[in-house]
Amino acid sequence: MVTEEQIEHVSKLMKIDIDDHKEYVDKVQTMIDYFDVLDSADVESEEISMHEITISNLREDEYVPFNEKLIDKLNNYKGTYVRAPKMS
């Protein structure tokens, strides 16, 4: 069962402000209930295969300058620094 505490915990982990955690309990529960179908999939012995790609021709490891002052596009910056809020 999805609880309000779990929603609160996950929304904190994901850094999203939610007014009403209760509102999401049912919504998340409905979706999670559907995911329970995975329990009936016969995959216990299955190995998780990764998508393997052999890369032989990597690009040269050289610095390619980006000829624009990207920092100018930011709302909050000072000199060449991004302005961030205080860490607590």
Place this chain on the structure above:
Amino acid sequence: MNLKISALEFVQQVQNGNISAEDFVAKTLERIQSIDDKLHAFLSVNEKAVDQARDIDKKIKSGSKVGACFGMPISIKDNMCIKDSKTTCASKMLENFVAPYDATVVTKLKEQDAVFVGKVNLDEFAMGLTTEFSAFGSSKNPWNTEYVPGGSSGGSAVSVSAFECVASLGSDTGGSVRNPASFCSVVGYKPTYGLISRYGLISYSNSIEQIGPLTRTVKDTAFMLNIISGLDPNDNTTIDNKNEDYLSGIDSGIEGKKIGIIKEMVGEGTDPAVLSATKNAISKLENLGATCEDVSLDMVKYSVAAYYTITATEAGSNLARYDNLRYGYDFSVEGYEFNSYIAKARRNFGPEVIRRMIIGGFVPSAGHAGKYFLKALKVKSKLTREINEAFKKFDLLISPTVPILPFKIGEKIDDPVSLFLIDINTVTANLTGKPSISVPFTISNGLPIGIQLLADSMNDKLLLQAAYALEQTTTLQEVPI
């Protein structure tokens, strides 16, 4: 001026001097002006499009080298970057984001003298299959404006279907190109994973998503693929297709080909009209000399649950970059603590994005990962084995693209599970990396039905040949707009 021509017809007519790129692009913009209020395909229009087309005309007249597109007007889903243009992802979070560089697909199309007429609507961050989750409002289906156009590349499908451009680019994570193509009666293509560079596509679920063209004809899709596919040093998941020409031999036919009918995709929950269209398509392919037989992919039953688990997890990680510090809306950092500032800024996400972020935090978290995320990855592995096995026996697989007909705007928006099930036929190609196409096949009570074909990885050329053969068996009525 006939705006209803295909991409290849456009190229030919400009080459022959029958039309100028400038006139055609100008008329296209007029068309957008006059009908897009009704359809809401476009989020922004390129004011310089006519000037760009004029420059291309000048190149043609002066005899200098001209790219393969000859000034063709193209629309592009607003989750791909065009330098100095807004790229909003249909999100309030990126409402004012101006891309500092071109996506690789954009670079390639610009090099071939395509003209981008505008950026088109999608579900916020491509999360959805109706465009109803766009922060800027839903697009409308040109076949009936009370109906959804499908999604998430809904704006792309609408713009091609309603003659607001000649071709479009979308992105397909679980059917986002093929679903709206089916709902709007255009061709939609999801290539082999890695065939098209994703550099400059705003990430949603990197391990399975691909950019793909939406066009009026299968040949046009092959034409677009010739331009945008291939290795890219900026995306190391791209694969070398040795500059394959997808257009040559497209009319080779399908005689002697073996086609598997995916049993799990024509069962319960499929609309009778969709089922009968699929049967009809199968018998037409048989008439062309193919043999069709049932095949079972048992894991399809679990594919949608696996798909949402994997995509929500990847989305949760991808959306972590929206901290409102480098891009986002104008919101001062003064007086805020770091985490609460980010959390507050993220209130600008729409409800579907927030839901998926929560799910994306939930399913891979300690205590839940084994039950959901790891199991989803196992389903993905087993499904891939099953489909690889099927391709030992069959050249192609077939199913309806979407099990149901387009539905009314608002009808399913509050029912996430019934929306999930609409993806059942499309997610397999994404989870397994296989190429897949939706071919417009018939119109039932005024609403389009598309047929989906799949081929093995790197068999994109064969897939397009089969799609072309299927397309030739049907003459579709014109969109009533």
